[in-house]
Amino acid sequence: MEATRQFQIDVKVSPDKLEAGIILRAEEKDLEHILITEKDVYQALEQHRVTFGIRKDAVREFCLMPAKFVNTMLTVANGEPPVPGQDGTIEYPYLASVGEENGPKEMEDGRVDFYNLTSIPNVAKGQLLARKKPATSGKPGTAVTGEPIAPKAGKEPVLKPGKNVVQNQERTMIYAAIDGQVSFTDKDKLNVFPIFEVNGDVDFGVGNIDFVGTVVIRGNVLNGFRVKASGDIRVLGSVEGAELEAQGSIEIKSGIVAQDKGSIKAGHNVQTSFIQNANVTAGNQVIVSQSIMFSTVRAGKHIICNGPKGIIIGGILQAGEKIVARVYGNTNATPTVLEVGVKPELRQELSSIQKELQNAYENLRKTDQGLSVLNQILQANGELPADKRMMQVKLANTRLVLEKEVKNLEARRKEVEAELVGGGPAAIEVYSNMYPGIKMTFGKLVHFIKHEYARTRFIVLDGEITGATLM
Structure with missing residues (x-):
């Protein structure tokens, strides 16, 4: 910075040191008499250690028309920004x-x-x-002060x-x-599993399967049977009301007709042609080619039902990020619930917490009733019999335990509700038609579909559920 009787040159360096500017400080009455040389500017810059990327044309312009830059900053130096590294x-x-x-x-x-x-x-x-x-690692940059700027590594x-x-x-x-x-498997761990093959149906001739590896079934899995695998499960036929659980993925070629029995649970993906009256959970994606009918389907990331038919009717579908289908609902306005933006396990946990709280509140009420009766006896008689005193101590201890349980449950409920409010980016995509009767939930925002939509993508924008036409 240099000062004279008539003017002062202020130098400003940006916080990231990638830009430097100068500002002329002078009185209005002195403007006609001000004479600034390039030497004056370079000396001011040097005092602030600005030595790199100086724009000579800007310095020249400042000296030729100083009145133009009174109290107005002119950028006179630009550093070279670092080039960030690429992720591996x-x-x-x-x-x-x-x-x-x-x-x-x-x-x-x-x-x-x-x-x-x-x-x-x-x-x-x-x-x-x-x-x-x-x-x-990226390429270092250079500050206007000449010092290197470390890049952000990949x-x-x-x-x-x-x-x-x-x-x-x-x-x-x-x-x-x-x-x-x-x-x-869970969290994208890479495994190699041995294979256990069933050359026909899983029925009474085969029984339940629990295998440390991958299971391939060349027939169907019948009602009431259970197949568990630490790897993947592949079924070339269909699955009825059975229990399938895999730490990896589950693929079912001919669909699931569960009649509201059993469950399908995969640590990674579930992939099938159709799901009917079933309970299906996947840590990553549920991918269906034809239809999802009157089922409860949960996916950590996506539910995709976008094949040639791609229809979803009835039931509850929960996805952490996105639900995609060609058709939702029907002309009869069949109730269908779509929930996105929060991992399904959070919603399940909240529901479980609320039930536990109801039980705890009811037990507290009963405990207080018991203590109240004993207190009335004490006031009437002046003392309690030995068995009633033991009961009073027991109820008092029970109350302390219940109070602690309620406090912990209420604290966890607040945490889960906060996570529900803050859910991440989410979308529901309609590639053909969506009919009335659909209830959408994004985190804690709820929207009911009351008229038909075609080719629409629903997202949260400015705190509201909004639809935009798919191109």
């Missing part, structure tokens, strides 16, 4: 031998191809399954080895430790 990635070389990754592929018109699905890939012992491509990917796999010493690659099938 994980490559899966084993997929090259089996084609693209499992699951349906979205086509150009937004529909999903459910017909060309790859199988769960078989791998051999020693085969390379995953390779980490490291993040880059985020390193994390290999998550599961069961029956090994890593190299540098922990950059994962190999199969056995022959088997690849399975992603």
Whole structure:
């Protein structure tokens, strides 16, 4: 900064040190007599250690027309911003031998191809399954003061080895430790599981299955039977009112007709042709090619029912991020509940907490009634018999326990309700028609559909559920 009797040059450096500007401070009466040289400007900049990226044309303009920049900042130096590093990635070389990754592929018109699905890939012992491509550190920048500016490094990917796999010493690659099938389980852990095959139906001739690996069933799973796997479950037929539980994914070729019995639960994805009167839960996605009818379906991320029919009628569908279908409801306005924006387990936990609170409140009421009766006896007689004194102590202790339980439940309820309010980005997408009778819930926002919509995407905008036409 340089000062004379007539003027002063202020230098301002931005907080990130990527820009420097100058401002002329002078009295109105002195403007005609002000003479500023480029040397004056460079000296002011040097006093603030501004040495890099100085724009000579801006300095020249400042000196030629100083009155223009009285109390007005002129940028005279620009630093070079750092180039952030790129995030690392994980490559899966084993997929090259089996084609693209499992699951349906979205086509150009937004529909999903459910017909060309790859199988769960078989791998051999020693085969390379995953390779980490490291993040880059980026390129440093330069501040207007000449000092380097460190770039933001890319985020390193994390290999998550599961069961029956090994890593190299540098922990950059994962190999199969056995022959088997690849399975992603909870939190994207990579596993290889042995295979247990059933060449027909799961019935009384086979019984329930609990296998540490992947189960392939070439027939149907009948009413009342249970199949549990630490890997994936593949059913080439249909599933009736049975219980299926897999830490990986569940694929059912011919659909689920559960008659409100049993349940389907997968740590990763559930994929099938249709779901009818069933209870289905997936940690990641539920992918259905034809229809979801009168069922309870929960997915940590997405529920996708966008095949050629792609219809959802009745029931309760809960997805952490998005629900997609071609048609929702029907002309009879069949009640259908769609909930997005919050992980389904939070809604279930809140419901469970509310039931527990109701029970605790009722038990407190009964305990207080008992204590009140004993207090009346004490006031009437001046003392309590030995058995009544023991009962009083027991009820008093019970009340303390119940009060603590209610306090903890109410605290957790507030936490869950806060999470429900703050839910992340969410959407409900309609690729053909949505009929009246639909109840939408985004976090804690509720919207009832009272007229028909076509090709619409519903999101939360400015605190309200809003629909926009899908292109």
